[in-house]
Amino acid sequence: MKEQTEIIEQGNVEEKKKAKYDFKYIANKFGALFGLIILSITLAILSPSFLKIDNLMNIARQSSINALLSIGMLLPILTAGIDLSVGSILAFSIVVTGVVTVMWGMPPVLGIFVCLLVGALAGLLNGLLLTKLRLPHPFISTLGTMNVFRGLALIITGATPIFGFAYVINFTGQANVGFIPVSFILVIVISIIFHIFLTRTATGRYIYAIGGNKEAARLSGIPVDRVLIKVYTLSGLMAGLGGLVLIGRTNAASPIAGLTYELDAIAAVIIGGASFFGGVGTVWGTLIGAMIIAVLRNGLNLLGTSTDIQTVVIGTVIILAVYVDVLRRRSKN
Amino acid sequence: MILELKNISKSFSGVQVLHDINMEVKLGEVHVLLGENGAGKSTIIKIITGAYEKDVGELIWKGLPIEVTKPSDSIDAGIGTIYQELNLIPELSIMENIFLGHEKKTGSKISLLDRTTMKKEAKVLMERLGQNVNPDELVQNLGVGQQQLVEIAKALSLNCELIIMDEPTSSLSEREAEQLLLTIERLREQGMTIIYISHRLEEIKRISDRITILRDGHKIKTVETKSTSIDEMISLMVGRSLDNKFPKIDFKKGKEILSVKNLKLTEDSPQINFTAYQGEILGISGLVGAGRTELARAIFGADPIVSGEVYIEKEKQNIRHPIDAIKAGLAFITEDRKEEGLFLDQSLIFNKTIAMLNKVKKNGLIHPKSQRKVADKYVKDLSIRPNNVNLLTRYLSGGNQQKVVIAKWLFTDARVFIFDEPTRGIDVGAKVEVYNLMNYLIENGAGVIVISSELPEILGISDRILVMSEGKITADLSRNEADQEVIMKAATGG
Numbered sequence: 001m002k003e004q005t006e007i008i009e010q011g012n013v014e015e016k017k018k019a020k021y022d023f024k025y026i027a028n029k030f031g032a033l034f035g036l037i038i039l040s041i042t043l044a045i046l047s048p049s050f051l052k053i054d055n056l057m058n059i060a061r062q063s064s065i066n067a068l069l070s071i072g073m074l075l076p077i078l079t080a081g082i083d084l085s086v087g088s089i090l091a092f093s094i095v096v097t098g099v100v101t102v103m104w105g106m107p108p109v110l111g112i113f114v115c116l117l118v119g120a121l122a123g124l125l126n127g128l129l130l131t132k133l134r135l136p137h138p139f140i141s142t143l144g145t146m147n148v149f150r151g152l153a154l155i156i157t158g159a160t161p162i163f164g165f166a167y168v169i170n171f172t173g174q175a176n177v178g179f180i181p182v183s184f185i186l187v188i189v190i191s192i193i194f195h196i197f198l199t200r201t202a203t204g205r206y207i208y209a210i211g212g213n214k215e216a217a218r219l220s221g222i223p224v225d226r227v228l229i230k231v232y233t234l235s236g237l238m239a240g241l242g243g244l245v246l247i248g249r250t251n252a253a254s255p256i257a258g259l260t261y262e263l264d265a266i267a268a269v270i271i272g273g274a275s276f277f278g279g280v281g282t283v284w285g286t287l288i289g290a291m292i293i294a295v296l297r298n299g300l301n302l303l304g305t306s307t308d309i310q311t312v313v314i315g316t317v318i319i320l321a322v323y324v325d326v327l328r329r330r331s332k333n
Numbered sequence: 334m335i336l337e338l339k340n341i342s343k344s345f346s347g348v349q350v351l352h353d354i355n356m357e358v359k360l361g362e363v364h365v366l367l368g369e370n371g372a373g374k375s376t377i378i379k380i381i382t383g384a385y386e387k388d389v390g391e392l393i394w395k396g397l398p399i400e401v402t403k404p405s406d407s408i409d410a411g412i413g414t415i416y417q418e419l420n421l422i423p424e425l426s427i428m429e430n431i432f433l434g435h436e437k438k439t440g441s442k443i444s445l446l447d448r449t450t451m452k453k454e455a456k457v458l459m460e461r462l463g464q465n466v467n468p469d470e471l472v473q474n475l476g477v478g479q480q481q482l483v484e485i486a487k488a489l490s491l492n493c494e495l496i497i498m499d500e501p502t503s504s505l506s507e508r509e510a511e512q513l514l515l516t517i518e519r520l521r522e523q524g525m526t527i528i529y530i531s532h533r534l535e536e537i538k539r540i541s542d543r544i545t546i547l548r549d550g551h552k553i554k555t556v557e558t559k560s561t562s563i564d565e566m567i568s569l570m571v572g573r574s575l576d577n578k579f580p581k582i583d584f585k586k587g588k589e590i591l592s593v594k595n596l597k598l599t600e601d602s603p604q605i606n607f608t609a610y611q612g613e614i615l616g617i618s619g620l621v622g623a624g625r626t627e628l629a630r631a632i633f634g635a636d637p638i639v640s641g642e643v644y645i646e647k648e649k650q651n652i653r654h655p656i657d658a659i660k661a662g663l664a665f666i667t668e669d670r671k672e673e674g675l676f677l678d679q680s681l682i683f684n685k686t687i688a689m690l691n692k693v694k695k696n697g698l699i700h701p702k703s704q705r706k707v708a709d710k711y712v713k714d715l716s717i718r719p720n721n722v723n724l725l726t727r728y729l730s731g732g733n734q735q736k737v738v739i740a741k742w743l744f745t746d747a748r749v750f751i752f753d754e755p756t757r758g759i760d761v762g763a764k765v766e767v768y769n770l771m772n773y774l775i776e777n778g779a780g781v782i783v784i785s786s787e788l789p790e791i792l793g794i795s796d797r798i799l800v801m802s803e804g805k806i807t808a809d810l811s812r813n814e815a816d817q818e819v820i821m822k823a824a825t826g827g
Contacts, residue, residue: 200698202690209687212676219635219673220688220741221659279678 031324032272032288039292043299050302053179060184061249063294065242067187069261070268070290071194071283072238075231077269078198079211080278081138083232085126087261088149089239091254093118094246095153098162098253101169108166115169115247116240122149123236127229138232146262153255161254165247173248183245187287190241195283203227211278267314268293271321292317334396335360335495335526336381336412341390343376345728348719350376351550354390358495363517363527365537365558368547368570369760370732371718374530377547378497381528382407382414395494413488414497417504417758419480423473428455430472431487458486461523462516478509482516496520497528502536503758506621506786514540532760534563546570571762579793580765582772584812586796587611589647590780591632591663591749596641598624598631603805604641609749609780614771616795617784619824624804625784626668629751633665634658645749659688664747666738668754668784670731674738677727681717682708684726684737689745711740716766732763739770749780756790768794788817800824 043050069086076083096118101111122145129141167174175182198204206227209217218224242261247253272289274281293314300310336358343351351373358364366374379385381392383401392399394410401407407414421430428451437451438444455468462482472480481501488496498517502510510533517527517540531537537544538558546553546569553569567578591609598605605628609615617625630636632643634652643650643661650661658665667673676684685708686693693704708722715736717729726737735755742750752771756764771781771794785791791798798815800808800823808823 196698200701202694202699205683205687205690205699208679208683209676212678213672215673216675217687219633219655219665219667221656221745222687223654223656275678279676 032285032292032321035271035321036288036292036295039295039299043295043302047299047302050299055298055302057176057179057181057184059291059294059298060187061181062298063290064181064183064187065245065249066261066264066268066293067287067290068190068238068242068245069265070272070286071187071190072235072242073262073265074194074269074272074274074281074283074286075207076138076235077211077266077274077276078207078278078281079228079231080214081130081228081231082142082266083123083126083138083235084142084262085122085146085149086235086239086242086265087258088146088153089119089122089236090243090246090258090261091153091256092122092149093240094243094253094257095157095162095255097169097243097247098165099156101166102162102164108168111166111169112172112244115244116237119240119243120233120237123233123239124229126236127232130232131225131228142232150255157253157255159255161252163252165251165253169244170248170251173245174251175248183248186241186245190238191283191287198283203230207231208279211275211280213279264293267318271318273321273325275325289321334358335394336528337393338377338381339391339393341377341380341392342388343380343385344388348721349550351380351387354547354552356545356552356555358526358528359543361521361524361526362542363521363529363540365529365531365541365544366547367530367537367544367566369762371549371730372547372570372760373550374547375499375730376550378414378499378528378530382412382497408491408493411492411494412497413485413491413493413495415481415484415488415499415501417500419477419484421472421480421483424471426469426471427459427466427475427483427486428452428468430483431455431458431468431490433487435491454490455486458489459483461489461519462486463512463519476509478505478512481505481509481513485516485520495526495528497530499530500532500758501529502531502533510536532758534566534761537566538563548572567761570760578761578765579790580768580772581794582776584796585612587613587778590645591782592644592647593632594642594644596628596631596643597639598627598636598804600639602639605804605806607799607806607809609782611778611780612775613781613796614775614794615780615782616791616798617782617801618786618788618791618798618820619801621786623801623824625801626753627804628801629665629753629782629784632658633663633751635665659745659747662746662748664742664745664750666735666742666750666752666755668757670734670738674741675726675734678725681712681722681724681726681729681737685711685740685744688741692744707744711743715740715770732759732766735759735763735767739767747779749782750774751782751784753784754786755783756785756787764790788820791820792817 049055072086073083093115097111097115100106100114101108126142126145129135130138135141172182172186177185198207206217206222209222210224210227214224246257268289269281269286270276271292272285274285296314296317297310300313334357338354338356341351341354342349354377366377368374376385380387381401383404383406386402392401399410432451437447439447452468459466462485464479464482472483485496502513505513514536520527529541541558543555544558544561544566545555548570588611589608590611593605593607596605619625631638634654634657643652645661652658652661671677682704686704690699693700693707695703705722712720712722717733717736726734729737755767774781783794792815796812798810798820799806800820802824810819
C-alpha cells in the first residue's frame with residue numbers, strides 16, 4: 001500500500017513538472033485558445049489595421065450573435081444532441097417582435113420580452129417533440145422545426161422585412177458603452193451565467209451526465225426528459241437573444257435572417273473542443289470557437305479575400321480543429 | 334518460446350502502471366495472467382495487441398523483435414485476441430463474421446465473394462471447436478457462449494498462432510463456460526498457444542500450464558500450475574494470505590425493510606412476493622435469464638410493471654421512475670457498470686456526487702470544495718486506487734470502477750441496496766472489499782439484496798437465499814438449508 005502511494009505521489013510530481021515545462025501539455029489543455037492567439041499574431045503581422053481598437057471592437061460586435069447562438073448550441077451538443085432550428089427560431093422571434101411592436105404598436109420594452117419568449121417557446125417545442133413524441137434523434141425534430149419556423153416567419157411577414165424599430169429594441173445590438181459594444185458585454189455576461197449554470201448547478205451537471213451515459217443518468221435518478229426540455233428551451237432562448245442583437249445591428253427584422261447560423265454555431269462549439277458525442281465541452285471553449293471564426297472572417301476581409309474563399313478557409317479550420325482533438329485523444333490513450 | 338516480453342514499462346499521465354515486465358510464453362501452452370484489478374494484466378495484453386504503445390521494452394515474437402504499434406500489426410503477426418466485449422455483427426451470419434475483412438474471392442479479375450469456399454471453411458473451423466452449426470445462421474440467434482466460439486473461429490481463420498483471451502468466461506453461464514473450457518483444452522491438444530486472463534481460480538487450475546502473477550504493475554512470479562495451489566495463487570496475487578474469501582458477520586434478523594407484493598412484470602408473468610429484513614444479506618440465485626435483473630429493475634422503477642406493490646419499512650411506495658426509487662431510499666448497483674453505472678469521461682468526483690448533488694450545495698450552487706471533500710473521504714474509506722479524485726473513471730480498473738459505483742449509492746443515504754452481480758470481473762481482493770462493505774451496510778441497519786450467478790459467492794455471503802426460475806421465485810432457503818444441489822434443483826425448476 002505504501003509503495004502504491006509512493007507511485008502515485010511520484011505520478012503527481014511528474015504531472016506538475018509536465019504542467020510547468022511541457023509545451024505539448026499546455027497546448028493540449030488550452031488548444032483552442034492557442035489557436036486563437038497564433039491566428040491573431042499572424043493577422044497582426046500581415047495587416048497593420050488588425051490590432052486597431054476600432055477593428056477589435058468590430059470583431060467583438062461581429063462575433064456576438066454567433067457567440068450567443070453557440071453558447072445555446074453547446075447545451076444540446078453536450079447532451080449528445082443538436083439543434084438545427086436556431087437560425088429559423090432567430091428569424092421567427094424577430095419577425096414576431098417586428099409585428100407586435102412596429103405594426104401593432106406594443107411598447108418596445110415588452111417587445112424585447114416577446115423576442116426572448118418566442119425563442120424560448122420555440123425551443124420548448126423542440127424539447128417536447130424530442131421527449132414526449134420520443135422522436136429518435138433531435139437531428140430529426142429540429143430539422144422539422146427549422147423548416148416550420150422559417151416558413152412561419154415568411155408567412156407572417158409576407159416574405160418582406162420589417163423596418164423601423166424603436167431605440168430601446170435596437171439598443172443591445174447598436175449601442176456602445178465607451179467604445180465597447182453592448183452586445184459584446186452581453187456575451188461576456190451570458191458566458192459567465194452559463195459557465196456557472198453548467199459547472200455549479202445540478203441541472204448543469206446533469207447535462208454532462210446525460211451526454212456521457214444516458215442510461216446511467218436515468219438510473220442515477222436524473223430527470224432526463226426534464227433536463228432535455230430545459231436544454232432545448234435555453235437553446236431557443238439564446239436564438240431569441242441573438243435575434244435581438246441582430247435587429248439592433250440591421251434595424252430590421254427579415255424573415256430570411258439567420259440562414260445557416262446554426263451551422264456557424266455548431267462549428268464554434270466543435271472548434272471550441274466539445275465532443276460531438278456528448279458529455280465534453282465548456283462555455284469558454286465555445287466562446288473561443290466563436291472568436292476564432294469571427295477573427296478569421298475579419299482578418300480575411302482585411303486582407304481583401306473574397307467571401308467565397310473565407311467559406312473554404314472556415315470549413316478547413318473546422319476539420320483541422322477536430323483533427324487536432326482526435327490527435328489529442330489518441331495521445332491520451 | 335513463441336513470445337517474450339522484455340523490460341516492458343508503461344505509464345499513463347505520469348502514473349506508472351507497468352514496471353519492467355519480463356515474461357515468456359512457451360509454444361503450445363496455456364499461460365494465465367493473474368492479478369488483482371489494476372495489477373496490469375489488461376495493459377500487458379493491450380501492449381501485445383497494439384492497442385497501447387509501450388514506453389520502453391521489447392517484444393520478441395518467435396525469436397525476432399517485433400514492433401507492434403497498432404492492432405493490425407499483431408493480427409498480421411498471427412496473434413488473435415478475444416475480448417470480453419464481443420466484436421461481432423449480430424445481423425450477419427457466422428460465415429460472414431468469420432471472414433469479415435478477409436473475405437475469400439473468386440477468380441482474379443472479377444472479384445466476387447466465394448461463398449462456397451467460405452461456407453465450407455467456416456463449417457470446418459467451427460467443427461474444430463466442437464460445434465456442428467450451419468454457417469449461414471445469423472450470429473444474433475446464437476447464445477453468448479457460441480458467439481464467443483465464432484470469435485475464436487475468426488481468429489483461427491486468420492491462421493493465428495497465439496490466442497489471447499481476456500476474461501472470456503465472465504459473461505457466460507456455467508454451462509457455456511464449461512463448453513468454452515472444453516474448447517480451450519481441445520485447442521491446446523491441436524498445438525495452439527493461449528494467453529488467458531480470468532479471475533476464476535478453479536478454472537485456471539484446471540486448464541493452464543503456467544501462471545504469471547502480477548501485483549501493482551510488477552511481475553511477482555511465474556509458476557507451474559501443477560506445483561501450485563489456489564491458496565498460493567491468492568497469496569501471491571494479493572501479497573498476503575487471504576484467510577477468508579467470504580467474511581461473514583453474525584446475522585441478527587431485524588425489522589422488515591423491503592417487501593414486494595404481487596408484483597407482475599408483464600401481463601402473463603407470474604406474481605412475485607418476497608420480503609427482505611434489516612441485518613440480513615438476501616441472496617437471489619438462479620440461472621442467467623431467470624428474471625432476476627428484470628425483478629430488480631422493476632422494483633427500482635427502471636422498467637414499467639403491470640401491477641404489484643413495493644413497501645419500504647412497511648410504507649407503501651409508488652415507484653414509477655428511478656427518481657422515486659431513490660427518494661424512497663433504494664439503491665441499485667447495476668450488472669453492467671460501464672453501460673449503466675458510470676460516466677466514463679467524468680472524474681471520480683462527478684460520478685460520486687451526481688445522484689445527490691443537493692448534499693454538496695452551498696447557497697444554491699454546487700460547492701467544489703465540499704464535493705472534493707466527500708470524494709476524498711470515500712476514496713480513502715473504500716481504498717479506491719489510484720487515489721486521484723480528478724482522474725476520469727475510464728482509466729480506473731474494473732474493481733475500482735465498481736467501488737466508484739458503490740460510492741455513488743452510499744452517498745445517496747439509501748436504506749435498501751440491490752447489488753446485481755457486484756463482483757463480476759473483479760478480483761478476489763476487491764471482492765472481499767465489496768463483501769465487507771455489504772457487512773458494513775447491514776450493521777448500519779440497511780437492507781442488502783445480492784443477485785449473483787456464482788454459487789460459491791451466494792452461498793458464502795447470504796443469510797437467506799431466494800432462487801428464481803422462469804420469472805418465479807422457486808425457493809426461499811435459510812443459510813443452513815442451502816447448498817449447491819438444492820439451489821440448482823430450484824433454479825432448473827426441478
